[in-house]
Amino acid sequence: MIGQVIFIIILAAAIYLFSKNVGKIRRNILLGRDTDRSDNPAERWKTMAKIALGQTKMTKRPFAAVMHFFIYVGFIIINIEVLEILIDGVFGSHRIFSAPLGGLYNLLIGGFEFLAVLVLVACFTFLIRRNIGHLKRFSGVEMTSWPKSDANYILIIEILLMTAFLTMNAADHKLQLLNFGHYIKAGSFPVSNLIGPLLPDSANSLETIERGCWWFHIIGILAFLNYLPYSKHFHILLAFPNTYYSNLNPKGKFTNMASVTNEVKAMLDPSFVPESTGEIARFGAKDVTDLTWKNLMEAYTCTECGRCTSVCPANQTGKLLSPRKIMMDTRDRIAEVGNNLDKNGKDYKDDKSLLDNYITREELWACTTCNACVEACPVNINPLEIITEMRRYIVMEESQAPNSLNNMFGNVENNGAPWKYSQADRFNWKE
Amino acid sequence: MAEMMAQGKEPEILFWVGCAGSFDERAQRITRDICKILSHVGISFAVLGTEEACTGDPAKRAGNEFLFQMQAMMNIQVLNGYNIKKIVTGCPHCFNTIKNEYPGLGGNYEVIHHTQLIQQLIDEGKLKAEGGESFKGKRITYHDPCYLGRGNDVYEAPRKALEVLDADLVEMKRCRSNGLCCGAGGAQMFKEPEKGNKDINIERMSDVLESKATVVAAACPFCMTMLRDGVKLSEKEKEIEVLDIAEITARANGL
Numbered sequence: 119m120i121g122q123v124i125f126i127i128i129l130a131a132a133i134y135l136f137s138k139n140v141g142k143i144r145r146n147i148l149l150g151r152d153t154d155r156s157d158n159p160a161e162r163w164k165t166m167a168k169i170a171l172g173q174t175k176m177t178k179r180p181f182a183a184v185m186h187f188f189i190y191v192g193f194i195i196i197n198i199e200v201l202e203i204l205i206d207g208v209f210g211s212h213r214i215f216s217a218p219l220g221g222l223y224n225l226l227i228g229g230f231e232f233l234a235v236l237v238l239v240a241c242f243t244f245l246i247r248r249n250i251g252h253l254k255r256f257s258g259v260e261m262t263s264w265p266k267s268d269a270n271y272i273l274i275i276e277i278l279l280m281t282a283f284l285t286m287n288a289a290d291h292k293l294q295l296l297n298f299g300h301y302i303k304a305g306s307f308p309v310s311n312l313i314g315p316l317l318p319d320s321a322n323s324l325e326t327i328e329r330g331c332w333w334f335h336i337i338g339i340l341a342f343l344n345y346l347p348y349s350k351h352f353h354i355l356l357a358f359p360n361t362y363y364s365n366l367n368p369k370g371k372f373t374n375m376a377s378v379t380n381e382v383k384a385m386l387d388p389s390f391v392p393e394s395t396g397e398i399a400r401f402g403a404k405d406v407t408d409l410t411w412k413n414l415m416e417a418y419t420c421t422e423c424g425r426c427t428s429v430c431p432a433n434q435t436g437k438l439l440s441p442r443k444i445m446m447d448t449r450d451r452i453a454e455v456g457n458n459l460d461k462n463g464k465d466y467k468d469d470k471s472l473l474d475n476y477i478t479r480e481e482l483w484a485c486t487t488c489n490a491c492v493e494a495c496p497v498n499i500n501p502l503e504i505i506t507e508m509r510r511y512i513v514m515e516e517s518q519a520p521n522s523l524n525n526m527f528g529n530v531e532n533n534g535a536p537w538k539y540s541q542a543d544r545f546n547w548k549e
Numbered sequence: 550m551a552e553m554m555a556q557g558k559e560p561e562i563l564f565w566v567g568c569a570g571s572f573d574e575r576a577q578r579i580t581r582d583i584c585k586i587l588s589h590v591g592i593s594f595a596v597l598g599t600e601e602a603c604t605g606d607p608a609k610r611a612g613n614e615f616l617f618q619m620q621a622m623m624n625i626q627v628l629n630g631y632n633i634k635k636i637v638t639g640c641p642h643c644f645n646t647i648k649n650e651y652p653g654l655g656g657n658y659e660v661i662h663h664t665q666l667i668q669q670l671i672d673e674g675k676l677k678a679e680g681g682e683s684f685k686g687k688r689i690t691y692h693d694p695c696y697l698g699r700g701n702d703v704y705e706a707p708r709k710a711l712e713v714l715d716a717d718l719v720e721m722k723r724c725r726s727n728g729l730c731c732g733a734g735g736a737q738m739f740k741e742p743e744k745g746n747k748d749i750n751i752e753r754m755s756d757v758l759e760s761k762a763t764v765v766a767a768a769c770p771f772c773m774t775m776l777r778d779g780v781k782l783s784e785k786e787k788e789i790e791v792l793d794i795a796e797i798t799a800r801a802n803g804l
Contacts, residue, residue, distance in 0.1 A: 178727070368645075368700060368701045370649055370695075371645070371700075374614075374650060374653045374654060378615055378618050379618060379654065381615070382622060383622070386623075401614070429729075431732060431749045431752065434752055435746060435748065435749050436745035437742070437745040438743065438744075439743070483740070483743060484742070484743040484745075485735050486735040486737050486749065488730035489695055489699040490699065490728075490729075510612040510613075512612060513611060513613045514612065514613065514615060519612070520740050522740040523611050525739070526736065527611075530603045530607070531616060531619075534568075534603050534620075535571070536568055541599055541602070544571045544599045545571070545596075545599050547580050548581075
């Protein structure tokens with residue numbers, strides 16, 4: 119009974135804390151500018167099913183795709199078991215699904231055990247790849263000690279959880295064979311069977327181990343849940359809305375800025391009266407709040423896999439630009455802005471901005487807008503949009519484009535071509 | 550176009566030449582070959598000539614939305630004035646801009662890239678690869694321009710145009726949606742690259758050399774410049790030729 123009370127308190131606290139932190143992230147995302155992504159829901163559901171649920175963009179790297187799939191499927195399916203553990207915890211029951219499910223229960227538990235092994239294999243492989251194999255994709259200027267530790271923590275927690283799960287089953291199974299207490303015969307244990315011989319034979323020790331692992335496993339899961347909002351691992355949740363709100367246009371299509379259209383129309387036609395757009399916004403993005411909520415959602419979705427950076431032509435030729443850094447900087451900055459709001463009230467402004475304090479101009483000007491990063495992202499994140507918005511700020515608000523580009527602008531404006539040729543010579547190619 | 554208008558004629562298609570195609574000497578040859586192909590199959594076409602102006606693409610990618618929209622609205626005025634319905638472009642950047650970004654500013658046209666036109670003509674049987682230079686057995690690889698491939702998912706049309714040649718077609722390690730940029734996009738063409746350990750076109754040359762191709766097929770005047778510079782800097786000018794799909798098609802048909 120006391121166990122149930124403690125369990126309910128821990129569960130309630132975990133859910134409360136998690137909702138609170140998710141609420142903060144939601145608030146931070148909504149600090150971004152508005153953009154309409156409500157059109158074409160059918161296409162959006164399809165995109166989400168394909169990209170997030172079906173993981174089709176992961177297949178470009180088959181080995182990582184298979185390993186990731188083990189963890190993904192393991193995570194989703196083993197959640198059925200977590201549901202049972204939660205119910206058992208609240209009601210003080212034991213393996214409550216075994217009676218209604220009957221034979222299917224054995225199949226499920228056996229299946230979970232195999233999945234747990236696959237998850238363990240994948241996590242160990244990933245740890246080795248990161249820490250011993252030193253895969254190039256996992257290094258880079260933005261991969262400082264926190265992102266590297268974050269990745270390792272996630273893998274280690276998953277390994278501990280799966281080990282506890284299997285050990286718990288092994289002890290449970292032995293107790294079942296001893297006909298001990300409430301340990302009814304339920305489930306099949308193809309994997310934990312093999313761990314059984316390593317455990318003591320006394321029923322009391324076994325019960326301690328079983329209970330210990332049970333509590334460790336469920337508290338571990340609830341703690342992990344609360345780790346998510348601070349971690350890159352948040353992608354397991356945001357991948358779904360992020361792909362739902364994907365850009366459905368061709369990648370080459372950049373947004374036309376409506377605020378500019380009004381000004382240009384007024385310039386070309388003095389009688390034009392622009393529709394009032396309400397607030398006076400700044401052209402382009404200097405800080406995270408000048409970006410759209412979708413850009414900010416993407417920053418929280420990024421799991422720092424580095425596929426974008428590994429295909430970026432600028433990065434591959436030694437330039438400073440790294441699309442992954444663009445996303446990580448955006449997340450760090452919006453988290454900072456959010457924390458400032460919490461601490462100092464909504465009117466507080468620090469004297470920092472995404473531009474210069476996080477992302478340098480050298481990075482922004484190295485981009486060829488080739489869309490390789492956008493194509494490579496397994497969850498449809500678009501670093502290019504952020505880069506473009508920041509270039510817009512530099513050019514239109516500050517007039518600080520590199521000189522050679524200012525020359526190009528001048529040529530386009532005066533000669534109708536980016537080079538210094540006369541418009542009158544435009545047809546000279548006709549021999 | 551003005552002449553046609555004066556004669557009361559309407560062309561089937563407007564050929565949007567682009568700045569590179571108009572002024573760059575190497576790209577002018579591609580422009581002339583596109584015209585030869587159009588004439589060869591008997592399509593009535595027109596060009597805007599001195600009335601054409603930059604689409605605004607480099608300005609837009611560099612962040613100068615004002616300049617882009619000024620260019621766009623002036624061009625749209627001219628195009629709508631001539632009642633243009635269908636446009637073929639010689640450049641993937643013009644193609645992308647007019648097709649995707651002009652409709653929002655009042656310019657609605659059916660826009661295709663010249664490699665798509667060539668593919669259509671081949672499919673319709675109007676264009677073959679006969680009567681000219683034989684590419685049989687030649688090792689050809691195709692470099693995907695970003696704004697044709699990833700930007701607009703046009704991967705097959707240029708390849709179809711090469712398939713009729715009966716040549717030895719090879720893909721580079723990084724091709725199609727994984728294709729590596731030539732380094733010119735995003736207005737990089739008009740500035741010095743940022744500090745790094747090499748230029749992007751040199752990185753791309755390693756793919757070209759690995760493919761052992763003797764002809765690199767391009768479909769963009771900027772890629773053309775970057776690839777040719779890459780070939781020059783690798784001192785492979787005698788072994789490797791960079792040709793636009795339109796040039797290859799024109800040569801294969803003896804135009």
